[in-house]
Amino acid sequence: MNDLFTIPVILGIIYSGLRLATPYLYASIGEAFVQNSGVYNLGVDGIMLMGAFSGFYVGMKTGNLWWGLLAAMGVGLLMGLLMAVVSVTLKAEQGISGIGLYMFGLGLSSLLFKKTMTGVESISGFQPVRIPLLGNIPYLGDVLFNHNLLVYGAFLLVPLASFILYKTPFGLMIRAVGQNPQAADTLGINVDRIRYITVSLGGMLAGIAGASLSISLINLFQENMTSGMGFIAIALVYFGSWRPWGIMGGALLFSFVNALQLWLQVLGVNFPYDFAVMLPYAMTILALAISVRRAAMPDALGKPFERGEF
């Protein structure tokens, strides 16, 4: 146990924690846009898998990771759009259609993987970029300012999303549509259009979340490599009470606990492996049960919008 509380180990935990938080941030912030507009998309994990595959495959074939990232965004956007058609236009039960989308992404990404690759291959992903000056601060520079671009992007997304949601007319429309679509409708806001935009945007960000695994953190693709991260991302939206900063808090808490259990294993601390792996999930459920503010939940969440009867 003594090995755990040395400075290098603590710095290591923080460093891996920040990296681990990256996919959750993209996926959860995307889902926050979706849910604030009154739709929930349970298919995040499926979109992440497709994003991870297309990012990896295109990046590998073209030799350019940026093309890979773009492909992941495009695929995510399309899957988001599909969800929007089903849940907004066709007004299907969102819980079911989201699970359908998840199964679709899981199945298709496995199929494509088997058809296009012979086995698990790895790729040289996005490399760390040390930020000038800040990167030279002793200890902190290494831990905070020596990451790859997708990690920085994830953390920049938080203030950006918060700004869009709370400081722009567009954000006001998103929140209004999620709370009282009838009211928005009477003010001439196109409820379905707003929801199409948010659900597609959420899909695109989930695509990036997937790519962040396959071309910037783990740098390989494997069947079902997310193993349910997309569902944790949805839980984090509730945990963060639908606010980007709150979501970041949840993502960090979860990721630090996860990093801690990884280091426990690395250091060979005598602690049952299975419990270690369970730890972050158990923590999340506990924190969720204690922290969730139902009052903050968008009133129209999960309810398709139709203009009232006469």
Added chain:
Amino acid sequence: MSTQVLGLDGRLPTGQMRIEEMRMIGIVKRFPGVLANDHVDFDVRAGEIHALLGENGAGKTTLMRQLYGLYRPDAGKILINGVEQHFNSPQDAIRAGIGMIHQHFMLVPSLTVVENVALGLKSSRGVLLDLDRVEKRVRELSEQYGLKVDPKAYVWQLAVGEQQRVEILKALYRGAALLILDEPTAVLTPQEVEDLFRTLRQMARDGHALIFISHKLHEVLAISDRVTVLRDGRVVGSRPTKETNKVELAQMMVGRPVILQYERSPAQLGEVQLAIENLVVGGDRGQDAVRNVSLEVHAGEILGLAGVSGNGQRELAEALAGLRPVKSGRILLCGKDVTHEPPGARIALGQSYIPEERLRDGTIKEFSVADNLILEDHHKPPFSRQIFLNFNAIREVSKRLVNEYNVKTPSVDTPVKNLSGGNIQKLILARELSRRPKVLIASQPTRGVDIGATEYIHQRLLEQRQAGTAILLISEDLDEIRALSDRIAVMYEGEIVGIVDGPSATAEQLGLMMAGVREGGQHHLEKIRL
């Protein structure tokens, strides 16, 4: 209010151009199975308040939703200042200077007043919100029109009257020259109605054109310059308000003469049948919705419970019906403590309950008329023999009740959801009253019910009183409370503000109590309590 007093440049105080005249000509709107508007002509001019009067389902709201761009007419034209308009969405109507205050407020509770006003508008700062500027303008408008409201408050913190002011400000901010008000008084206390009317009169003087939708005759007579009556989607007639009266308008609405005043004999008080002692009941959000309420209802009297919606009446009714747990206090039904008894035990003791939500709590809407009529007694003869239902008896009794209570239905096998609101209410009444209850809890018995059925239900309640039932009548309709009650208790924020004598209570006195003012209440209470 002629056009001469208005400004000469054709502008409103908001700077917006006036709508001198709006005409709807030959409007037709169909919904599956319903002709909601049948060649309706309607017009309004700058400076006047034109009331649109009609029963629920007469097509008033449908007509106005077409003017506001929410529906498109199947036929007919809308002209503004002589120019034909085609509204594809509310945005088009707003641009043309039309504003609408909906019956159910169209506000986002989790946003502030200013945010609600700014919602959907272009910001002067492009992609950034410009709430400071909006706030300044909101303050100007609220000053100009006497619409007091705190621009920075969250909407969920505001009282109903304030929320309505926000709605009016929203429309004015968008430059509304013509304002449609859909049943604007339904949720207000009499004093708030007075404030609203003052604002409306000022707006008319300033050159706005106002359309006032209502089914309340005295309000229409008090506020409008002209009245147009709709019935079954058609215009029945149009009158200058000065040249008409309640009796004529009621007849136009219903299509036959209507009794507006009931004859009642003095109450023949019997024993206390329902006693409520220091009752505390929790609300949906954990707070106490009913706080220390004590009431007694005697056999042979109607005790009216008045109050603005959301002051604990619904929770009290549910607690009395056994549908909501009681935190403390006691309920005595015919002398027995039933505080923690389930609904079945209370029904067995002779209590009947007419719930507020007739489709959700009063009936099973997919079930037939006959099945709904035996909901409470299906396990007893003549409706069942041992473990079998007796279908012949069920049909026979159902047919008799449907006749006796005037329920208009194709047959007793018709699902209840296909009946109109008034007929569903008569069906519930038939089920509950045919059990000869000792105590009747009637919650909003005529809400959303047409005048004809309302009159019928009122007569039945008075008959029941005559027959010695103790009736607790819970209603937000002051006219109904005053027409039927022997005593009136007023509820405010979960407490009984006071109890007054029914026949002599005035609307003003009740209105003050509904706003929580206890003035004189104590004194009165002593005099009335028996």
